[in-house]
Amino acid sequence: MSFEQLLQYLLSGVTMGSIYAIVAIGYNIIYNTTGIINFAQGEFVMLGGMTAISFNFFMPLPLAIFLSVIIVSFVGAFIDIVFIRNLKKPSVLNMIIVTIGLSTVIREVALHIWDEKVRSLPYFTGDESSSINIFGAYISPQVLWVLGVSAVIVIGLTFFFKYTLPGRSMRACSANITAAQLCGVNAKNMVTLSFMLSAAIGAIAGTVVSPITMTQYDGGTSLAIKGFAVAILGGLGNSTGAVVGGIVIGVLEALSISILPSAYKDAIAIALLLLILFIKPSGLFGSSEVSALKEY
Amino acid sequence: MKISHKYVPVIILLGGVILFQLISTLSGIEYILTQMTMAGYYAMVIIGLTMLMGYTGQISLGHAGFFAIGGYTSAVLTTQNLAALKGTGLADFIMNSGLSVSMTDTYGQELVYLSPWISLTLAILITIIVAFLIGIPILKLKGHYLAMATLGFGTIIYRIVLGAGIFGEADGISEVPAFPVLGGLSISGDSALRIENYYIAWFVLGVGVLLLINLVNSRAGRALRSIHGSEDAASAMGVDTARYKLAIFVLSAVYAAVGGVLLTHFNGGIGPSEASIMKSVRYVAIVAVGGMANLWGALIMGVLLNFLSLRGYFGSYDDAFFGVILIVIMLFFPDGLLTRDNFKGLKQKIQRLIAREKRTAE
Numbered sequence: 001m002s003f004e005q006l007l008q009y010l011l012s013g014v015t016m017g018s019i020y021a022i023v024a025i026g027y028n029i030i031y032n033t034t035g036i037i038n039f040a041q042g043e044f045v046m047l048g049g050m051t052a053i054s055f056n057f058f059m060p061l062p063l064a065i066f067l068s069v070i071i072v073s074f075v076g077a078f079i080d081i082v083f084i085r086n087l088k089k090p091s092v093l094n095m096i097i098v099t100i101g102l103s104t105v106i107r108e109v110a111l112h113i114w115d116e117k118v119r120s121l122p123y124f125t126g127d128e129s130s131s132i133n134i135f136g137a138y139i140s141p142q143v144l145w146v147l148g149v150s151a152v153i154v155i156g157l158t159f160f161f162k163y164t165l166p167g168r169s170m171r172a173c174s175a176n177i178t179a180a181q182l183c184g185v186n187a188k189n190m191v192t193l194s195f196m197l198s199a200a201i202g203a204i205a206g207t208v209v210s211p212i213t214m215t216q217y218d219g220g221t222s223l224a225i226k227g228f229a230v231a232i233l234g235g236l237g238n239s240t241g242a243v244v245g246g247i248v249i250g251v252l253e254a255l256s257i258s259i260l261p262s263a264y265k266d267a268i269a270i271a272l273l274l275l276i277l278f279i280k281p282s283g284l285f286g287s288s289e290v291s292a293l294k295e296y
Numbered sequence: 297m298k299i300s301h302k303y304v305p306v307i308i309l310l311g312g313v314i315l316f317q318l319i320s321t322l323s324g325i326e327y328i329l330t331q332m333t334m335a336g337y338y339a340m341v342i343i344g345l346t347m348l349m350g351y352t353g354q355i356s357l358g359h360a361g362f363f364a365i366g367g368y369t370s371a372v373l374t375t376q377n378l379a380a381l382k383g384t385g386l387a388d389f390i391m392n393s394g395l396s397v398s399m400t401d402t403y404g405q406e407l408v409y410l411s412p413w414i415s416l417t418l419a420i421l422i423t424i425i426v427a428f429l430i431g432i433p434i435l436k437l438k439g440h441y442l443a444m445a446t447l448g449f450g451t452i453i454y455r456i457v458l459g460a461g462i463f464g465e466a467d468g469i470s471e472v473p474a475f476p477v478l479g480g481l482s483i484s485g486d487s488a489l490r491i492e493n494y495y496i497a498w499f500v501l502g503v504g505v506l507l508l509i510n511l512v513n514s515r516a517g518r519a520l521r522s523i524h525g526s527e528d529a530a531s532a533m534g535v536d537t538a539r540y541k542l543a544i545f546v547l548s549a550v551y552a553a554v555g556g557v558l559l560t561h562f563n564g565g566i567g568p569s570e571a572s573i574m575k576s577v578r579y580v581a582i583v584a585v586g587g588m589a590n591l592w593g594a595l596i597m598g599v600l601l602n603f604l605s606l607r608g609y610f611g612s613y614d615d616a617f618f619g620v621i622l623i624v625i626m627l628f629f630p631d632g633l634l635t636r637d638n639f640k641g642l643k644q645k646i647q648r649l650i651a652r653e654k655r656t657a658e
Contacts, residue, residue, distance in 0.1 A: 037440040083627065086627055088627065088628070092438075092439040096439070097355075097580065097622050100357070100443075101619045101620070101621070103619075104574070104577060104619030104622070105619040105620055108619060225451060263458065271452065274445055281437065
């Protein structure tokens with residue numbers, strides 16, 4: 001493999017990896033406030049892409065993306081208020097089953113609204129033929145958009161959780177929900193907010209990646225599994241870990257194409273997920289002290 | 297003859313199965329027995345999964361994977377025409393030792409294939425090995441981690457059958473031969489054997505349930521129920537929880553594989569959709585409706601919902617229907633639909649209604 005080829009693989013790996021990282025961060029936000037893994041996270045990504053594509057028919061791209069993010073975040077709030085809050089027995093098993101049910105329903109609704117066709121948003125700048133030469137490797141300007149948006153999301157979230165009142169309230173809920181409630185934090189609203197936030201982030205990911213990977217009604221599932229693999233690799237709840245984990249899995253996957261048939265591309269990330277779960281379920285960056293107290 | 301109390305439902309089931317066949321034959325809708333046969337094989341997966349989810353509290357989103365391992369193993373092994381391989385050591389050995397079935401196909405060509413009894417045995421063996429190897433690490437996990445790990449396992453199986461040439465990729469494997477059982481009977485889609493196949497499927501399912509009932513009521517069953525109640529307490533009382541969980545995981549995988557093998561021979565083929573995640577989600581949904589640790593609930597719901605789905609009653613909302621079921625059950629009936637409390641509640645409601653009617657009448 002020549003240097004240019006390797007660079008090409010690396011760049012495409014990092015691009016996909018940053019999308020996986022955003023999906024993983026979506027998991028983390030909900031996990032941190034509620035302890036739930038939302039199996040419908042991948043569907044938020046799909047919905048974001050799909051609604052933006054539909055809106056883009058009769059309004060400019062930035063407005064379409066903005067509206068789709070708002071709508072998907074309301075879908076997130078709806079899911080929490082209608083379903084998660086009303087669970088009779090909110091055990092882990094039951095919550096998993098509900099979110100699996102929701103992801104199925106969202107996917108099927110999307111199938112009936114948008115059919116099976118593969119769609120995509122237009123490139124944000126330039127078109128499919130425009131490319132930028134970096135040390136001999138060619139990348140589409142959309143790749144820069146993906147990387148830039150991912151970076152903004154990660155930095156923005158860090159800022160949000162550290163310095164704003166809602167962000168700090170959410171962190172308080174994740175640390176000790178009873179204590180947070182005693183201090184006047186409305187824990188229920190914080191959970192809803194975390195669902196909205198993670199849905200919105202998923203939707204943003206869905207729109208930026210749509211020109212590269214295309215959007216289809218069932219595209220969320222494989223993103224969801226890979227996003228989860230990334231979240232586990234980085235240590236569930238750890239956003240910096242998610243970024244590193246995303247890049248690792250994205251690059252491994254990109255390199256695997258040069259060895260294995262691309263039909264098995266999805267299996268690589270999943271095999272890695274199983275491997276991490278078996279060897280070190282606390283993830284690369286999970287502390288062993290915390291994991292000793294936790295149940296996997 | 298004294299009949300133990302626990303077998304009463306089995307006798308009712310037997311009566312119901314015969315009654316269903318008679319009614320459908322007499323009213324000229326015998327064709328629905330085909331879907332009842334298929335639903336019976338799918339119900340094998342359901343009752344096995346009920347043991348895992350209900351009694352050990354472990355979720356599996358990968359049981360369609362085990363179903364596919366069974367179905368595809370048998371399909372691959374029995375679709376190799378040994379007549380063409382005559383002269384090679386292994387083929388001759390199989391043919392000479394009576395492990396093969398020979399027939400002439402529709403073109404008058406000689407067709408010799410491995411006996412499905414052998415392929416069934418091999419499928420079960422492979423399933424046991426896979427379930428054992430994957431079960432040891434997977435069952436150390438709990439909750440989300442277990443759900444995702446089994447989902448991952450299911451996805452890998454799906455990707456393999458979809459990507460490997462030997463499994464026919466997106467087309468799956470077709471022209472899987474009939475499975476000779478006893479005498480002239482065989483498991484096949486031949487419409488002349490429709491009623492026979494209906495009884496074969498239900499016989500298999502009946503035996504499957506019977507074995508599980510005895511398991512639940514044995515010493516091991518009591519250990520399982522204690523795990524269901526509280527894993528920590530069971531462990532403290534000296535129940536080897538890890539071993540029981542693994543054993544039930546393997547057992548439920550074998551049930552799924554047997555269902556897969558037999559349905560594949562009945563349908564004469566298998567496709568990658570049998571391994572899809574949606575199939576696994578569907579099995580979980582049916583177990584949840586049946587009420588987790590409720591074998592009979594799972595059996596009834598497994599047959600009923602699969603039958604309705606196979607008859608196409610849900611139309612293009614088939615998958616959505618099962619998603620909605622999952623949500624509704626978890627929101628309103630987390631203990632399943634067919635529980636004593638629900639029936640009691642219903643009875644009380646009806647009694648109250650009747651009492652009110654009487655009062656207003658007075």
